[in-house]
Amino acid sequence: MSVGIRHDDLRRRNRAMVIAAVRQAGQPSRTEIAATTSLSHSTISAISSDLIVEGILTESKPSEAGSLKRGRPQVGLSLNPEAAAVMTVVLSLNFLSVAVIDYAGQVVSEEQRRLDTLTMSRESLIGECTAIVRRRLADPDLDVRSIARIALAIQGITDTRARAMLWSPITPHTDIAFADIFEDAFGIPAIMENDCNMMAVALRWRDPDRYRDDFIAILLSHGIGMGLVLKGELFTGTHSSGGEFGHMIHRPNGALCRCGRRGCVEAYAGNYAIWRNARQMGEDAEPVADVSDADMRALAAAAREGDGPEREAYRKAGEALGYGLGSLFALIDPAPVAMVGVSAAAFDLIEPALRQAIAQTAGGQHSKSISFDTEPNELPLIREGCAMRALIFVDQEIFAPGVQARGSAGKSVA
Template sequence: MKTGDPELMRVINRFHILDVIRRYGPISRVEIAQRGELSSTTVSAITGALVEDGIIQPVPVGGIHEPARGRPRVMLELNAAAARVVGLRIGPHQIAVAVTDFRGDVLAHLDVPIRVRRQSVATVADLAEDVVRRAVVDAGLTLKEIDSVCATMPGIVEYGMGRVRVSPIFAERDVCFGEALVSRLAVPVVVESEANALALSEHWFGGSRDLGDLAVLSLEQAIGLGILHGGQLFRGAHGLSHDIGRMVVGTRPDGSLLRLIDVACEQAVLDGLGADPSIRDAAHAGLGLRHAVERLARADAGVLDLVEQAGRAVGIALANVVALFSPPRVLLAGSLLHLGAPFTAAVARSFAETVAEPLGEVTEILVDPPRDARRLGQGAAAIALCELYGSPWSTTGPARPA
C-alpha cells in the first residue's frame, strides 16, 4: 500500500482542525476529533502546537468537567489576535476593502466609488494602495501588523502567481498585479477571482456554512464561476479561476454563435440601451443599471426584452453548470441582480426548461442580494485567511507548486 507524505498529511490535518475550530468553536478536543474524523492523538499533538504558537487559545468553561478527571473542560477557539488581513475587492465602479482579525471579524471597512475600468496596472495598484492604507489606519493598525492582503476582481486570475490573465479592470492582459501591490505595500499579497472569493465567503460567513459543495455564478462585467468541493475551492491548472462568459448559449439569426457574455453581463445590457444618451452618460459614471432598472419599472419594452434575453442565457448556463457538477446549491451574485424579479424569473424559467432531469430536483438556486463594502471585503479576506490556515489544495496539480 502506498502511504502519503507525512508532512503533507500533517498540513492537511492542521487545516482541518483549524477549520473545525473556526466553524464550531469554542470546541473541545474530543469534539474536534469526532467532527474531523481524526484520532485523539493527532488532535492533541496539533492543537498543542497551535496553542504554543498562539494561533488558537484555550477557554476554560466553568461548571463543565471532564468525566474522568473532574477538572474543568478546556474548550478551544481561534485567537483573534493571531493574524490580521486585508481583503480588497476591485470592481469596475468601486473599490471595497475590509480589515479583519484571524476569526474574520471586520475591524474596519471602506467603500470608494470610483471608475476602475481598462486602466493600467500602475494606476490600479496606486488606487488600491491608497485605499488599503486608509483602511488599515481606520482599524488602528499599521501595515507592519498586517499578515496578508488578498485582492479580488472579475476575470481570469492565476492564483499563487498573482497574475491576472484577463479582466475588465485592466487595459492589458497577463498583469502581474500581486507583484505590483507587494512593491507598494511590502506585505504578502494573493490575488484571486471575485467568484472564488464569493464562494468561500458564502461557506465561511454566509448561509452555506454547513455545505461543503457549492457553486457561485458572479454576474458582473465578467461572468465568473466559483466551485467549492469538500469545503475547498476548485481551481484549474496553474490555479486558474473559472470564467464562463465564453460559454455558448445559442445562435444568432445569422447562424453565428451566441455566447453568455454577449447578452448576460452588465455591459451587454447597457450596450443594448446605448441609443439613449442618458444611459451612455450613466454607464460611464457607473450608474447605468440604475437607469435600466427605472425603465424596467415603467415596463419599457426595450429593457424587458434585454432582461428576458439575459435571464434566458443565464438559465442555460446554470443548467450546464448543474449538469457538470450537480452541486446541492448554486448562488447567483453580482450587479446584474439589480434588475430584480423580471431577471430572476427569466432565469428560473430558462433553467427549468433546459436542466436535465432529475438534476433540477437536487440543486437549489438562490439569489444573493448585491453586497455592501463590508461583505465584499470580507469575502476577499476569507481567501487571505484560508492561505494562512495552510490549505494545501491550491491547484489541481501538486499540493504545493514549486
C-alpha cells in the same frame, strides 16, 4: 509526481486539521475537535497545548453559557485574534476597498476610495493600490509585523498560481502581477484572486448548510462571472481562474459581447446587454462602458410596470442564463445557485424565462430541484472571501508549515 508521506508531515497535517476545526466551529472543546477529526484525545490535547503556547489558540473559559452538564465543563478553544492579521484589497469597477482583518476574522480597519479605473494609466492604477495599502499599514494602531498576507480580488481573469491579473473588464491594461508587486513593495506574501471565486468561498462560510460541497455563485453585474465549488473544492481552470460562464456561447454568431466575440451568455445577460435590449439598440450595438446601479434599478422597475422592451430584455437575459446553466449542468450535474449583484435584485424578472430555458436542457430533468438564492450586494461577499482565503493560508502555511510546500490539486475552501 506522487509524493510519499513523511513522518514529520503527520504533525503538520494534524496541526492544520485542529486549526481548521477551530476556525470552522468557532469555540469547540478539545473533545469536539477529537470527534470531528477522529484523532484521539491525547493527540488533540498535545497539539492544542502546543498551539496555545505558540499564541495561535486561546482558551475561552465560558465554553457556553448555562451548560448545566454534570461533569467537568468543556473549555472552548478559539482563535487568538492577535495571532496574526491579513489585509484584503478588492478592486472593482471605479472602486477600491481595503480592510485589515484579525486572525479571528474581525475587521480591524478599512478604507474605501472611488477611482476611474477605465481611464487610469497602468502606473496610477498600481500606484493607487499600493498607496492605499501603505496608508493602512501606517495606521498607528496596527502592528505591521502581524500582517501575514495580502489577498487581492479583482473582476476578470487571474492565473491559477494566484500571482497576476491576466485580463479585466475594469481596466484596459493586462497582465498586472499584483501579487508580485505587493510582495516587492511590502515584503508581505500576497495572492491575486478572482472576485467570483471569492464570492463562492464567502458563501460557503456564510451558509455552510446551503452551500456545502457543490454550488454555483453567479455574479449578475456589468459582466457575468461565476464561482464554482465542486466536491467541496473551488473549481478553477487549469491555467486561469477559469469558470468563464459568461463567455459560454449561447447563440453562435449572436449578439455582440463586450469581449469582442458574439453570442456569449453575457451578451444577453450582462447589465449592458439588458440595457441595450431594453433601449432597443440592436444586438450589434457597441456595449456601453457602464450602467449605474440606479439606472439598472429603474430598468427593473419599468419592466415590472408593464410588458415592454424592458421586460423583454430581462426575458432574454433569463433565457441566456437558463441555457447557459443548462449546458453547465450537463457537465457537472445541477447544484444550488446563488445570484449575486445588482441584477440579482431583478431576479423575479429573470427567473421565469430562466426556468423555462433550463427545462429545455439536460439539466432541466431536475429543474424543480434547482434552487436559487439572491444577494444584491457583491462587495461584502468578495471581501469576506478574500479574508477567509488569506486566513486559511496563514492557518496552513504559517502556523502549520511543512518542509515542502506540497501543491494539492484544487484549493480546498475549508
